[in-house]
Amino acid sequence: MTEQTVLIIDDEPDIRELLEITLLRMGLDTITAGNVENALSQIENYHPHLCLTDMKLPDGNGIDIVRYLQKHYPHIPVAVITAFGSMDTAVEALKAGAYDFVSKPVDLPKLRELIQTALKLSAGKSKQPTPADGDSDTHSSSILGNSPAMQQLKATIHKLARSQAPVYIHGESGSGKELVAHQIHQQGSRGKAPFVPVNCGAIPENLMESEFFGHKKGSFTGAMADKQGLFQAAHKGTLFLDEVADLPLTMQVKLLRAIQEGAVKPVGGLEEIPVDVRILSATHKSLEHEVAAGHFRQDLYYRLNVIKLKVPPLRERQEDILLLADFFLQKIAERWQMPPIRLSPAARQELGAYGFPGNVRELENVLERASTLCDNNTIQPDDLQLPVEANMTACAVTPLPNPSPARGEGLEEKEKKSRGEVEALPAWNPVDEEAERDLILRALEQTRWNRTKAAEVLGMSFRQLRYRIQKYGLDEG
Numbered sequence: 240m241t242e243q244t245v246l247i248i249d250d251e252p253d254i255r256e257l258l259e260i261t262l263l264r265m266g267l268d269t270i271t272a273g274n275v276e277n278a279l280s281q282i283e284n285y286h287p288h289l290c291l292t293d294m295k296l297p298d299g300n301g302i303d304i305v306r307y308l309q310k311h312y313p314h315i316p317v318a319v320i321t322a323f324g325s326m327d328t329a330v331e332a333l334k335a336g337a338y339d340f341v342s343k344p345v346d347l348p349k350l351r352e353l354i355q356t357a358l359k360l361s362a363g364k365s366k367q368p369t370p371a372d373g374d375s376d377t378h379s380s381s382i383l384g385n386s387p388a389m390q391q392l393k394a395t396i397h398k399l400a401r402s403q404a405p406v407y408i409h410g411e412s413g414s415g416k417e418l419v420a421h422q423i424h425q426q427g428s429r430g431k432a433p434f435v436p437v438n439c440g441a442i443p444e445n446l447m448e449s450e451f452f453g454h455k456k457g458s459f460t461g462a463m464a465d466k467q468g469l470f471q472a473a474h475k476g477t478l479f480l481d482e483v484a485d486l487p488l489t490m491q492v493k494l495l496r497a498i499q500e501g502a503v504k505p506v507g508g509l510e511e512i513p514v515d516v517r518i519l520s521a522t523h524k525s526l527e528h529e530v531a532a533g534h535f536r537q538d539l540y541y542r543l544n545v546i547k548l549k550v551p552p553l554r555e556r557q558e559d560i561l562l563l564a565d566f567f568l569q570k571i572a573e574r575w576q577m578p579p580i581r582l583s584p585a586a587r588q589e590l591g592a593y594g595f596p597g598n599v600r601e602l603e604n605v606l607e608r609a610s611t612l613c614d615n616n617t618i619q620p621d622d623l624q625l626p627v628e629a630n631m632t633a634c635a636v637t638p639l640p641n642p643s644p645a646r647g648e649g650l651e652e653k654e655k656k657s658r659g660e661v662e663a664l665p666a667w668n669p670v671d672e673e674a675e676r677d678l679i680l681r682a683l684e685q686t687r688w689n690r691t692k693a694a695e696v697l698g699m700s701f702r703q704l705r706y707r708i709q710k711y712g713l714d715e716g
């Protein structure tokens with residue numbers, strides 16, 4: 240069989256026939272099954288390129304098939320057909336590893352699109368991964384951590400990467416949400432297309448529409464040329480809406496429309512531009528609370544929150560701390576071109592027992608500072624300058640250690656930011672992008688690329704600076 244084969248699983252002959260005709264017209268070969276047992280034997284015999292299954296089957300349900308494929312043939316994508324409005328079932332299927340879902344009555348153009356994307360995915364992974372390929376390991380290598388919580392997270396990321404559904408990632412500040420979003424993107428069919436992260440809290444409100452959707456030359460003062468927006472930049476790829484709770488309500492309406500329509504209209508433009516973007520979002524706040532308080536639109540919340548993924552705080556995976564610490568120290572030594580930096584046994588013990596209210600980012604910052612302070616390239620407990628009060632118990636109850644006077648200048652501020660207490664308000668008022676880029680570069684050079692210090696010098700929040708470093712590609716060096 241040279242054509243691509245799709246297995247259609249549905250107990251209703253009429254629906255099987257409709258789907259068969261649709262797929263044959265797309266030049267695909269089809270095989271069918273009316274129940275789970277039959278479907279499994281068709282899979283064994285024909286190794287189809289894609290499966291399309293109904294949820295309710297006489298001897299089981301579609302999720303049984305999704306699980307079977309996930310276990311035995313993870314390279315075969317499977318999409319499920321769900322009853323109208325049964326979002327819970329769709330989410331369950333996606334969590335079990337389904338690629339995507341369509342609801343009844345089946346919208347045929349949508350189905351065609353889904354099949355085409357799924358077959359591209361299948362073609363890219365046409366051979367079953369073997370342990371020698373190191374498939375899952377290479378995928379998740381940049382998320383470090385062997386704790387049960389992280390193993391579970393990596394397995395979920397692997398499954399979610401196969402689907403196209405929006406994922407809402409929640410977790411404390413600095414816990415690794417952006418890294419998780421990046422992995423979901425990279426491991427999926429969009430992995431080679433752009434991943435565009437945007438910090439929704441760092442864009443001034445009056446520029447938001449133009450940042451997201453682009454603008455036409457002359458559409459407002461300062462619009463010197465046509466500019467493409469973030470949606471267009473993420474076309475065929477993924478748009479990651481970080482700190483999504485910080486979007487003003489007016490922008491939420493426009494964003495919802497763009498997501499629903501799959502099209503955007505640049506400011507000052509007349510025509511809608513179709514965009515194909517997967518949306519991932521994150522916030523350290525509780526979106527549910529924001530909805531309840533009337534700060535976040537419920538309809539947008541439902542759109543973004545098809546699947547919810549929690550990134551656990553570092554204190555719930557303490558066995559990962561030293562692994563992460565060794566990794567960061569190696570990175571710091573490489574970046575600063577220094578000999579290897581070590582942790583003394585006592586410093587290892589202190590780190591391992593500390594609660595890290597600012598999570599992985601705090602660990603990274605602590606090590607950066609300690610690497611500067613330490614003698615003989617060996618970090619001692621004093622170099623860590625961990626706040627005494629913030630031991631594990633204190634953190635579990637309240638992640639707000641009292642600032643110790645012994646700590647370095649600006650640390651209190653930094654900790655507040657890492658806990659998300661200081662919101663990224665655009666106190667920064669750039670003249671134009673080039674001037675802004677130059678200023679940022681100068682500040683980074685002056686502070687020897689200490690981003691926390693540079694942010695202080697510039698009078699912007701750490702997050703605002705981080706967003707701009709990415710925006711201007713300053714983090715490559």
Ligand SMILES: Nc1ncnc2c1ncn2[C@@H]1O[C@H](COP(=O)(O)OP(=O)(O)OP(=O)(O)O)[C@@H](O)[C@H]1O
Nearest residue numbers: 381382383411412413414415416417418523599600
């Ligand atoms: N498991 C991990 N392995 C390696 N690096 C990690 C891990 N988790 C987080 N990091 C690193 O820690 C830093 C903070 O992570 P990230 O920016 O993803 O957090 P976040 O939850 O998105 O933060 P915020 O809420 O402030 O946006 C980054 O430099 C990231 O690369």
